[in-house]
Amino acid sequence: MNNFYKICLVLALLISKPFSSSAQTSKYKCMVQMSNYMGEGAYIVVSLVDSKGAYEKTLYVMGSDKKWYKNLKEWHKFYSKKPTNISAITGASVSGGDRSVTVLEIEDAKINKGYTLRFETSVEDKIYNVKDLEIPLTTEGLSAKTEGKGYIRYVRFSPN
Amino acid sequence: MTISVWRYSHLALAVSSFLFIALASVTGIILSFQPVTEKIQPYNTGNIDQLNLAQVLPVLKDNFTDISELSVDANQFVLVNGTGKDGKSGQYYVNPETGKPLARVAEKNAFFQWVTTLHRSLFLHETGRFFVGLTSSLLLLIAISGTILIVQRQRSFKRFFAKIARDNFAQYYHVVLGRLLLVPILIIAITGTFLSLKRFDWIKEKKLVHQIDFDKLRSKPVLKLADFKVFNQISLSAVQSIDFPFSEDVEDYFLLKLSDREMTINQLTGDVLTEKTYDRATLWNNLSLDLHTGRTHVIWALVLAVAAGNILFFIYSGFVMTLRRRASRVKNKWNADACEFILLVGSENGATFSFASSIYQQLIKNGKTAYLTELNNYQAFSKAKHFLVFTATYGLGEAPANATKVKQLITEIEQPNAIDFSVVGFGSHAYPDFCKFAHELNNLLSQQPWASPLLEIHTVNDKSPVEFSNWANTWSQKHDLQLTLLPNVIDQRPIRMKTFTVVEKTKSVQDEAAFLIRLSSKSNRGFTSGDLLAIYPANDHRERLYSIGKVNGGIQLSVKLHPGGLGSEYLHHMGVGETLQAGIVSNRHFHFPKQGKTVIMISNGTGIAPFLGMLDQNTKGRACHLYCGFRSKKSFELYEAQILENTEAKKLSRISVAYSREGERQYVKDLLARDADFIYSTLQGGGVIMICGALAMQNNVISLLDELCQQNENRGISHYQSSGQILMDCY
Numbered sequence: 001m002n003n004f005y006k007i008c009l010v011l012a013l014l015i016s017k018p019f020s021s022s023a024q025t026s027k028y029k030c031m032v033q034m035s036n037y038m039g040e041g042a043y044i045v046v047s048l049v050d051s052k053g054a055y056e057k058t059l060y061v062m063g064s065d066k067k068w069y070k071n072l073k074e075w076h077k078f079y080s081k082k083p084t085n086i087s088a089i090t091g092a093s094v095s096g097g098d099r100s101v102t103v104l105e106i107e108d109a110k111i112n113k114g115y116t117l118r119f120e121t122s123v124e125d126k127i128y129n130v131k132d133l134e135i136p137l138t139t140e141g142l143s144a145k146t147e148g149k150g151y152i153r154y155v156r157f158s159p160n
Numbered sequence: 161m162t163i164s165v166w167r168y169s170h171l172a173l174a175v176s177s178f179l180f181i182a183l184a185s186v187t188g189i190i191l192s193f194q195p196v197t198e199k200i201q202p203y204n205t206g207n208i209d210q211l212n213l214a215q216v217l218p219v220l221k222d223n224f225t226d227i228s229e230l231s232v233d234a235n236q237f238v239l240v241n242g243t244g245k246d247g248k249s250g251q252y253y254v255n256p257e258t259g260k261p262l263a264r265v266a267e268k269n270a271f272f273q274w275v276t277t278l279h280r281s282l283f284l285h286e287t288g289r290f291f292v293g294l295t296s297s298l299l300l301l302i303a304i305s306g307t308i309l310i311v312q313r314q315r316s317f318k319r320f321f322a323k324i325a326r327d328n329f330a331q332y333y334h335v336v337l338g339r340l341l342l343v344p345i346l347i348i349a350i351t352g353t354f355l356s357l358k359r360f361d362w363i364k365e366k367k368l369v370h371q372i373d374f375d376k377l378r379s380k381p382v383l384k385l386a387d388f389k390v391f392n393q394i395s396l397s398a399v400q401s402i403d404f405p406f407s408e409d410v411e412d413y414f415l416l417k418l419s420d421r422e423m424t425i426n427q428l429t430g431d432v433l434t435e436k437t438y439d440r441a442t443l444w445n446n447l448s449l450d451l452h453t454g455r456t457h458v459i460w461a462l463v464l465a466v467a468a469g470n471i472l473f474f475i476y477s478g479f480v481m482t483l484r485r486r487a488s489r490v491k492n493k494w495n496a497d498a499c500e501f502i503l504l505v506g507s508e509n510g511a512t513f514s515f516a517s518s519i520y521q522q523l524i525k526n527g528k529t530a531y532l533t534e535l536n537n538y539q540a541f542s543k544a545k546h547f548l549v550f551t552a553t554y555g556l557g558e559a560p561a562n563a564t565k566v567k568q569l570i571t572e573i574e575q576p577n578a579i580d581f582s583v584v585g586f587g588s589h590a591y592p593d594f595c596k597f598a599h600e601l602n603n604l605l606s607q608q609p610w611a612s613p614l615l616e617i618h619t620v621n622d623k624s625p626v627e628f629s630n631w632a633n634t635w636s637q638k639h640d641l642q643l644t645l646l647p648n649v650i651d652q653r654p655i656r657m658k659t660f661t662v663v664e665k666t667k668s669v670q671d672e673a674a675f676l677i678r679l680s681s682k683s684n685r686g687f688t689s690g691d692l693l694a695i696y697p698a699n700d701h702r703e704r705l706y707s708i709g710k711v712n713g714g715i716q717l718s719v720k721l722h723p724g725g726l727g728s729e730y731l732h733h734m735g736v737g738e739t740l741q742a743g744i745v746s747n748r749h750f751h752f753p754k755q756g757k758t759v760i761m762i763s764n765g766t767g768i769a770p771f772l773g774m775l776d777q778n779t780k781g782r783a784c785h786l787y788c789g790f791r792s793k794k795s796f797e798l799y800e801a802q803i804l805e806n807t808e809a810k811k812l813s814r815i816s817v818a819y820s821r822e823g824e825r826q827y828v829k830d831l832l833a834r835d836a837d838f839i840y841s842t843l844q845g846g847g848v849i850m851i852c853g854a855l856a857m858q859n860n861v862i863s864l865l866d867e868l869c870q871q872n873e874n875r876g877i878s879h880y881q882s883s884g885q886i887l888m889d890c891y
Contacts, residue, residue, distance in 0.1 A: 103249040125285060160243060160249075
């Protein structure tokens with residue numbers, strides 16, 4: 001009997017392990033409105049950045065052709081060091097004047113903890129913006145409209 | 161030939177851009193199948209023109225928890241970007257009538273994307289885009305200059321689609337397909353150029369900006385989407401995309417992008433907030449994309465594929481034409497009036513030129529003065545002694561493009577010197593009028609008082625190097641020239657030498673001094689009557705050819721003894737039992753006809769030799785009539801026994817002999833004139849006339865036959881010559 005309980009316990013631990021480590025997340029609808037710039041569609045990557053400015057997680061990539069990723073220099077340094085599967089969070093690049101609505105999944109535990117959402121942009125043969133737009137990952141930040149400095153006119157969030 | 165500044169610009173443009181154009185065409189062909197592969201997907205419900213937005217939007221809202229965008233693509237598939245009832249977000253194909261999602265939108269085909277990039281920018285980004293844009297504008301210029309060339313060739317705009325003269329494969333289809341696919345190619349070039357200009361901001365597209373006065377927004381009365389007046393008026397087929405309001409706030413609105421304009425709509429009341437039409441550049445841009453990619457219609461996409469494929473063919477055929485023209489270009493070393501040898505060429509596309517120029521180069525190498533020109537440049541050549549005429553036949557036995565005037569010129573312009581000539585006809589047995597124009601020229605030249613044939617006419621079927629080198633050999637023997645022949649035209653097979661033993665020799669005693677000699681090899685195979693025996697009496701390049709009669713399985717030659725003659729002296733001195741080395745030259749065009757009815761054999765002197773063999777071989781008893789001419793009864797005696805034998809064996813139906821120095825002093829031609837009705841009815845009934853002997857006799861006979869034909873059917877003998885009813889082997 002002892003053995004049976006031990007096996008059960010091990011099994012229970014094994015099964016519960018992945019669940020216990022996956023934190024509670026929430027989905028947010030995110031709208032990126034582009035300015036009327038001329039040129040190709042912009043590649044935009046949305047990253048979770050900690051209080052020291054270090055990349056922690058890629059939340060969304062707008063632009064599917066991997067050959068342009070190296071133009072998003074800072075993020076690419078992080079991504080090439082720790083490549084993750086981003087196929088589920090990859091969408092189309094966004095042209096000037098267009099808007100793009102995507103759904104971001106953010107861990108609840110990260111909110112109001114000094115983290116930042118960084119929108120990094122790059123357009124073929126045009127300048128690269130490491131911080132086209134940054135939003136503090138706070139409850140207020142996720143409900144306001146934030147103006148961008150480069151190709152992005154503004155970004156808005158709403159709970160999904 | 162159509163030569164003009166337009167041709168040169170057409171060529172220069174093509175040469176400068178063909179690599180890029182070829183690449184763009186290949187990738188273009190591949191890309192034209194993208195719309196095809198997309199359209200076969202089952203997401204087109206076929207009713208978007210019957211649905212309006214008031215019907216579609218409410219059912220979509222019921223089937224999705226959230227929608228950010230609806231769009232209708234070029235395949236008329238309806239796509240929704242949003243979050244489904246299952247909580248998953250992404251892009252879905254939907255049925256617009258039920259609002260149900262059909263499938264998730266798959267990632268774009270990586271292969272097509274790769275090809276698209278290659279097509280648009282050659283993987284060179286901005287630089288590549290520039291080159292591709294430049295290429296498409298060059299293609300536009302090529303198409304325009306090509307159109308002008310067609311107009312020039314057809315001589316007027318009205319005849320643009322009239323029949324085109326067929327010269328050769330490359331040229332004919334270059335023109336025919338050129339005008340057929342002119343429109344799609346122009347469209348490809350224009351739209352491609354437009355898209356490039358737009359890409360580089362030479363054509364500015366203005367982005368629409370909607371200025372909304374948020375203070376004046378009404379939030380009442382709140383209507384259902386189905387009751388929005390504006391949604392009831394807009395068909396789904398007019399929609400490019402709809403941006404849904406980001407939140408339920410009244411400041412968020414619907415943004416409708418229609419085919420010709422954009423509208424913003426209050427999401428609560430359905431009021432139209434702003435409405436702006438696209439500027440012309442945007443509309444042209446969309447049209448260009450539709451036309452350039454074929455994304456809206458499978459059939460158009462396939463037309464584009466065919467047009468792009470044809471561009472590749474144009475590159476190929478254009479180069480074939482150019483290279484052919486360049487190959488035929490000859491720079492004469494001497495002036496026309498300084499030259500002894502005149503080479504006259506009738507050529508439609510230059511193939512005949514390359515044969516002629518190989519002879520020209522050999523003559524120059526041999527230290528002769530030679531001049532090569534087109535037949536239409538025929539003139540009085542003050543030092544000329546020899547004419548070499550090389551001509552193709554064009555269409556229905558007509559003159560090729562650069563020989564249209566020559567017949568008239570020959571009759572009008574008399575040459576100051578006596579000229580000997582040789583005509584080589586180029587053609588193909590695939591056409592009924594084989595070498596007809598060459599025959600006509602040969603007949604015409606023979607009639608000129610200043611001209612005498614050096615050789616009978618030779619024909620070259622399908623550019624056969626062997627047939628051409630046969631002529632070149634015979635001709636050069638006549639001039640005692642050694643032509644180290646023509647590596648670029650000819651790979652002549654050396655004649656296989658065999659050992660022959662003299663088995664019998666019959667000498668004639670009278671003044672004409674001809675003799676019969678019979679030879680036999682081990683196998684006695686590989687030849688028949690009408691073939692030639694080549695001997696090399698001095699063991700050098702000097703070759704002598706004798707017409708073979710196959711008698712009793714062996715070779716019988718009939719040789720006229722020329723005092724000091726290289727070949728005849730050599731054979732004359734051979735005794736029975738002695739051996740010699742000789743080769744068989746197949747002479748297919750002078751074999752006894754396998755089919756056909758009556759055969760009329762015409763000879764003079766030793767020209768009877770092949771006929772003796774043919775009669776001996778005529779075991780089936782075909783009707784053969786022999787007309788032969790000799791100087792005297794004594795010279796005929798040499799053959800009399802064999803003739804008698806053949807008559808008794810019913811191998812020979814009838815014989816008529818003319819003696820030129822005795823009795824009535826007749827020539828063979830006089831016998832033919834006597835039997836003119838019989839001769840003509842034989843020709844008309846499909847019979848064959850074979851002529852062997854001296855060229856002078858041949859000319860007389862041909863001009864007699866020509867007259868006969870002119871009288872009876874108003875056309876010359878060349879018709880029968882080209883259809884193979886007149887076979888000649890004269891010297």
